[in-house]
Amino acid sequence: MDDTPRTLPRYSATLTPEVMSEIRRAAATGIYDIRGGGAKRRVPHFDDLLFLGASISRYPLEGYREACGTGVVLGSRFAKTPLELKIPITIAGMSFGSLSGQAKEALGRGATLAGTSTTTGDGGMTEEERGHSAMLVYQLLPSRYGMNPDDLRRADAIEIVVGQGAKPGGGGMLLGQKITERVAGMRDLPQGIDQRSACRHPDWTGPDDMEIKILELREITGWEKPIYVKIGGARPYYDTALAAKAGADVVVLDGMQGGTAATQDVFIEHVGQPTLACIRPAVRALQDLGLHREVQLVVSGGIRTGADVAKALALGADAVSIGTAALVALGDNDPRWEEEYRALGTTAGAYDDWHEGRDPAGITTQNEALAARLDPVAAGRRLQNYLAVLTLEAQTIARACGKSHLLNLEPEDLCALTMEAAAMAQVPLAGTDWWPGKGGM
Numbered sequence: 001m002d003d004t005p006r007t008l009p010r011y012s013a014t015l016t017p018e019v020m021s022e023i024r025r026a027a028a029t030g031i032y033d034i035r036g037g038g039a040k041r042r043v044p045h046f047d048d049l050l051f052l053g054a055s056i057s058r059y060p061l062e063g064y065r066e067a068c069g070t071g072v073v074l075g076s077r078f079a080k081t082p083l084e085l086k087i088p089i090t091i092a093g094m095s096f097g098s099l100s101g102q103a104k105e106a107l108g109r110g111a112t113l114a115g116t117s118t119t120t121g122d123g124g125m126t127e128e129e130r131g132h133s134a135m136l137v138y139q140l141l142p143s144r145y146g147m148n149p150d151d152l153r154r155a156d157a158i159e160i161v162v163g164q165g166a167k168p169g170g171g172g173m174l175l176g177q178k179i180t181e182r183v184a185g186m187r188d189l190p191q192g193i194d195q196r197s198a199c200r201h202p203d204w205t206g207p208d209d210m211e212i213k214i215l216e217l218r219e220i221t222g223w224e225k226p227i228y229v230k231i232g233g234a235r236p237y238y239d240t241a242l243a244a245k246a247g248a249d250v251v252v253l254d255g256m257q258g259g260t261a262a263t264q265d266v267f268i269e270h271v272g273q274p275t276l277a278c279i280r281p282a283v284r285a286l287q288d289l290g291l292h293r294e295v296q297l298v299v300s301g302g303i304r305t306g307a308d309v310a311k312a313l314a315l316g317a318d319a320v321s322i323g324t325a326a327l328v329a330l331g332d333n334d335p336r337w338e339e340e341y342r343a344l345g346t347t348a349g350a351y352d353d354w355h356e357g358r359d360p361a362g363i364t365t366q367n368e369a370l371a372a373r374l375d376p377v378a379a380g381r382r383l384q385n386y387l388a389v390l391t392l393e394a395q396t397i398a399r400a401c402g403k404s405h406l407l408n409l410e411p412e413d414l415c416a417l418t419m420e421a422a423a424m425a426q427v428p429l430a431g432t433d434w435w436p437g438k439g440g441m
């Protein structure tokens with residue numbers, strides 16, 4: 001017997017088993033990988049920041065006796081009827097088509113119970129969502145799928161989508177298996193055929209046209225409704241400045257960890273900037289225009305906890321928006337469906353083939369039998385609970401920093417664990433009063 005000592009098999013850091021598996025998949029099929037969700041690889045994130053908390057130089061607030069406000073008004077710049085939210089956390093736009101009617105209803109129910117807004121998406125407004133959302137933001141997207149001028153008037157705010165963090169510069173996909181008669185009817189497109197959403201608005205080539213579009217929307221809606229502009233986190237300083245100059249009431253800024261219903265994996269992982277890196281340039285753009293807090297900034301992309309909420313607000317956002325985490329709260333990727341996830345070749349927590357429409361949890365599907373598994377009332381309550389926890393967690397941190405309102409959190413309350421996070425968030429590296437680029441930007 002050969003008893004020569006052997007070393008352990010050694011994988012390449014470049015050609016990891018995952019990379020090789022993808023090469024084999026590509027070689028076998030000749031098609032690129034499409035999936036849902038956001039960037040899976042680790043990039044600098046809110047976890048790389050810490051709050052300092054009060055002690056002698058700062059005075060904390062008492063949790064049970066001293067209030068810490070959570071309300072925020074979105075759209076106070078020009079709209080006659082801005083949205084008054086009880087909490088600074090909104091539900092992001094997710095299309096009917098990617099999501100079932102039951103999931104849309106549950107999002108509306110949960111958001112309403114929590115005192116916040118929900119948002120339509122590519123594919124138009126459903127009765128499930130309008131009927132159960134006290135505050136509903138209607139998206140005007142490049143694709144115009146499901147776009148209906150009457151629905152603009154039935155909405156409480158309008159969000160012009162220029163881009164998404166998961167795919168700035170690109171459009172989404174809805175595969176034929178999810179294009180049922182109802183979805184096709186709403187989108188004016190044939191049933192069962194793959195749909196690719198446009199990557200740019202058909203009637204504008206630049207910010208001047210966006211200004212005209214914003215004016216058109218204000219006229220159609222009698223200057224009542226706030227107009228948001230949503231951008232993917234690519235060039236946040238210039239895009240925020242241009243959206244604000246074009247007349248937006250609210251800028252929604254979605255970083256690269258932001259989820260999508262379906263697009264190319266290569267897009268999700270390799271285009272855009274981390275959410276953490278996008279916030280300060282956007283805030284600076286608004287400050288340079290004298291519009292910080294007058295034009296509200298809503299940040300999304302990878303928000304999961306009350307600490308994330310508090311950190312985004314401390315960096316200068318007025319509110320945050322959640323997509324994927326809201327779906328998890330409804331029941332997405334729940335281990336109770338593990339056997340069925342296994343049958344789909346995946347596992348609870350990693351299931352991202354949302355475009356296939358075979359979601360055992362009944363959320364990212366148009367299959368009636370699967371969708372019927374989701375009870376919108378119970379799922380709405382779970383979302384309400386989750387939003388309550390996010391808010392309580394953020395308040396706990398704010399009080400510890402001596403703040404009587406979540407919006408009083410500030411960069412000065414933070415430090416960073418890594419050089420990258422310090423540079424991106426422009427807060428001191430822990431143990432120092434310095435961050436890369438300080439004094440030079």
Ligand SMILES: Cc1cc2nc3c(=O)[nH]c(=O)nc-3n(C[C@H](O)[C@H](O)[C@H](O)COP(=O)(O)O)c2cc1C
Binds near residue numbers: 095099121257300
């Ligand atoms: C299932 C799903 C569908 C989505 N559909 C849309 C859409 O129709 N329009 C849009 O602007 N963004 C869409 N998004 C992106 C969200 O609005 C939001 O930007 C993103 O989910 C935020 O990141 P998070 O998922 O990490 O919270 C979708 C996201 C998901 C997960």
